[in-house]
Amino acid sequence: MFEGKQLGLLVWGNFDEFQPNIISTGEIPEVMSIVRDDMKRICISATEKFYRIDRLSNYNVFSVFDPTIVQNRIQSYLVISIITPANHSLDADVCETLNYLLDFFIEKPNSTIADYSALLDGVNAKPYHCAEQNLVKNGFFISKSHNDFSTYLNEPNFPDFRRVLFLNTPLPILATFSNYEEVIQFDQKQKVKVRLMNFQESYTVVINNSFVEPVFENNGYYVEGLERENIHILEGSKRKYIGLLSSTRKEIIIRPPLKEIMGEESSTEVQETMETPEVPSNKVPFRVRPVTVGFFIVVLLLGFVFFYINRESTPEPPVVKKVNKVVPQPTIEVPISAQVQKPELEEKATLQTPRGYELKSNANESILSVKGFENEAFEDTYLRYYRGKWEKRERNTKTWVPIKSKKDTEYLLTKYFKKVKK
Numbered sequence: 001m002f003e004g005k006q007l008g009l010l011v012w013g014n015f016d017e018f019q020p021n022i023i024s025t026g027e028i029p030e031v032m033s034i035v036r037d038d039m040k041r042i043c044i045s046a047t048e049k050f051y052r053i054d055r056l057s058n059y060n061v062f063s064v065f066d067p068t069i070v071q072n073r074i075q076s077y078l079v080i081s082i083i084t085p086a087n088h089s090l091d092a093d094v095c096e097t098l099n100y101l102l103d104f105f106i107e108k109p110n111s112t113i114a115d116y117s118a119l120l121d122g123v124n125a126k127p128y129h130c131a132e133q134n135l136v137k138n139g140f141f142i143s144k145s146h147n148d149f150s151t152y153l154n155e156p157n158f159p160d161f162r163r164v165l166f167l168n169t170p171l172p173i174l175a176t177f178s179n180y181e182e183v184i185q186f187d188q189k190q191k192v193k194v195r196l197m198n199f200q201e202s203y204t205v206v207i208n209n210s211f212v213e214p215v216f217e218n219n220g221y222y223v224e225g226l227e228r229e230n231i232h233i234l235e236g237s238k239r240k241y242i243g244l245l246s247s248t249r250k251e252i253i254i255r256p257p258l259k260e261i262m263g264e265e266s267s268t269e270v271q272e273t274m275e276t277p278e279v280p281s282n283k284v285p286f287r288v289r290p291v292t293v294g295f296f297i298v299v300l301l302l303g304f305v306f307f308y309i310n311r312e313s314t315p316e317p318p319v320v321k322k323v324n325k326v327v328p329q330p331t332i333e334v335p336i337s338a339q340v341q342k343p344e345l346e347e348k349a350t351l352q353t354p355r356g357y358e359l360k361s362n363a364n365e366s367i368l369s370v371k372g373f374e375n376e377a378f379e380d381t382y383l384r385y386y387r388g389k390w391e392k393r394e395r396n397t398k399t400w401v402p403i404k405s406k407k408d409t410e411y412l413l414t415k416y417f418k419k420v421k422k
Contacts, residue, residue: 006125007090008083009116010061011105013069014040014076023113030056031083042165043067043077045173049102051095051149051166053156055135060084062153064098066106080105084125091126094153095146128155129191129224135162139183140174142167155191157226192245196221196233198254202362203240204415206232211411236364237373354385357417367416372400383412 011023012035034054046067054061063081070076080101084090090097097120104111104119139161143149149166152158164183165174174180196205196214199221205212207225214221225231225245233241233254240254351368353359359368366373372384372393380395383403390409391400403409 005120006085006088007120007123008059009101009113009120010035010081010083011079012081013078014043023111023116025083025113028059028083031059031061031081034061039065039077039079041173042171044075045171046167048168050168051098051153052163053153053166054163055156055161056086058086060086060088060156062090062094062098064095064102066102078102078105087130088125088127089154089156090123092123093150095150097123128157129226130157135160137161138163138177138180140165140167140171140180141183142170144168191224192227192229193222193224194245194249195251196223196254197251199233200235202235203254204234206234207245211408211415213411234375236362237375352385352388354388354413354417356420357413358420360416360418363416385412385416 008025008028008031009023010025010031013022034056043065044067046065048068049064049066052063052065054063061081061083063079065077065079067075067077069078080098082090082094082098082101101116101119104116108115137160141148141152141164143166152164153166156164158164161183165180174182197220199214205214205223207223208229212223212225214223216222223231227245229245231241231243231245231252232239233252241252243252351365353368359365364373367384368386369384370386372382372386372391374395375381375383375392382393382395384391384400386400390403390412392403393400403412
């Protein structure tokens with residue numbers, strides 16, 4: 001990667017006089033695996049440049065291929081690749097940036113990595129929102145429009161495809177590759193940005209089972225996601241809002257705390273009532289008619305009369321007293337070592353916070369207990385900080401699994417704990 005940037009550069013190709021890796025900002029094993037791929041058959045059949053994206057586990061690699069290079073009367077190809085972290089693109093147009101670097105190399109093939117660093121001085125990696133995906137397929141997309149390529153390469157959040165070739169004209173040779181399929185249209189979800197009305201810092205936002213930190217701008221809190229993604233807003237373990245992101249909805253209204261509506265003395269019963277969904281206005285409420293009430297009272301009185309007459313005519317059975325013989329039971333002394341310890345002791349023994357931190361006043365203390373507390377954002381999942389590590393388990397299992405994501409553990413630490421003042 002370039003110094004001080006989240007960008008890397010790789011210039012490579014198939015030349016008789018050059019090594020496959022001509023210029024690079026440093027060899028990354030995961031990235032170098034795509035350099036060893038055999039693109040010679042594809043490039044020989046191509047007559048104009050094309051683009052490619054490789055979405056790896058930890059990196060995105062954006063490339064432009066020029067198959068018109070001739071070395072010693074032998075057709076070869078030249079490739080310029082820009083490397084970014086996974087789920088990152090560029091804050092400039094990807095196609096234009098690659099073409100700019102390609103023209104520079106053809107004009108000045110002996111340039112150094114410092115020259116390329118100067119060319120990319122104003123370009124940086126830019127993150128884009130990407131839902132969880134299973135990137136396993138290879139594909140090719142054909143279009144005459146440069147704008148189509150820029151649309152998909154500037155924000156490649158389409159699902160399933162690990163590698164995609166972007167071509168201006170069809171390449172018949174691709175039909176001989178069983179692992180490539182033509183992409184007619186990418187199933188891209190539209191990005192959605194919504195404002196969270198009545199949002200408070202004590203709330204937690206979870207989109208698509210991942211914690212999201214709202215951004216404060218224009219005197220309000222905003223979050224971004226993709227169309228139809230789940231969004232949960234919680235206050236501790238209590239739900240404040242559950243729904244789906246939509247491009248037609250620019251605001252999410254969160255119910256304000258009851259103390260702001262009814263005062264500090266609002267009861268738990270009222271609070272539970274506020275959490276229930278409202279009855280749609282198009283439904284007519286059920287009304288009890290006076291005739292129905294009168295009929296019900298008559299039936300009830302007749303039932304009492306019938307029961308009383310039946311009781312008077314039925315003789316009561318004789319009362320038989322039964323004496324239970326008391327048999328003395330032997331006393332068994334249980335050793336102190338065999339006595340079962342009260343679970344409360346174990347509960348209290350586990351209330352251990354991370355070193356240098358203490359529980360926030362508004363946090364649920366059960367997060368430090370053996371049983372943990374239910375975090376409804378993860379759909380019947382329990383969380384706890386137990387014996388120095390974060391763990392989670394599903395409601396229908398008893399097995400606790402460590403939370404390995406550093407991003408999630410750091411978020412949970414700052415969400416429920418605060419540093420102890422010395």
